[in-house]
Amino acid sequence: RNWQKANVAKNRYMSRITNQRDDYLHKVTNQLVREYDVIVIEDLKIKNMTKSHHLARSILRQSWGRFRAMLEYKCKKYGKI
Incomplete structure (x- = not known):
């Protein structure tokens, strides 16, 4: 039971990191596409x-x-190269 609880906690932690990384990538790519x-x-x-x-x-x-x-x-969406 403790192993299952630890596994659930680890999965929550890893998904949070993944969401943070995706959010950062979306923000950076939006900024690049808008500026250039x-x-x-x-x-x-x-x-x-x-x-x-x-x-x-x-x-x-x-x-x-x-x-x-x-x-x-x-870039394709906003018509950039």
């Missing part, structure tokens, strides 16, 4: 960057793929 007409993004080799075990977890938590997807659909 042309936005250029560098293609990063994330697979190569995560080979370093010291930085792998923090690199993967940044949600760069989600950031790019949000930026693309918002």
Whole structure:
């Protein structure tokens, strides 16, 4: 029973972090799309960057793929490039 309670608490904590990250990404992408007409993004080799075990977890938590997807659909929505 204690394991189940701990698991529920962990899931709540992780979902809160996910919601905060999504909120931040939405705010940043909205600001970029409103301010600039042309936005250029560098293609990063994330697979190569995560080979370093010291930085792998923090690199993967940044949600760069989600950031790019949000930026693309918002640019399309507002007619930006």
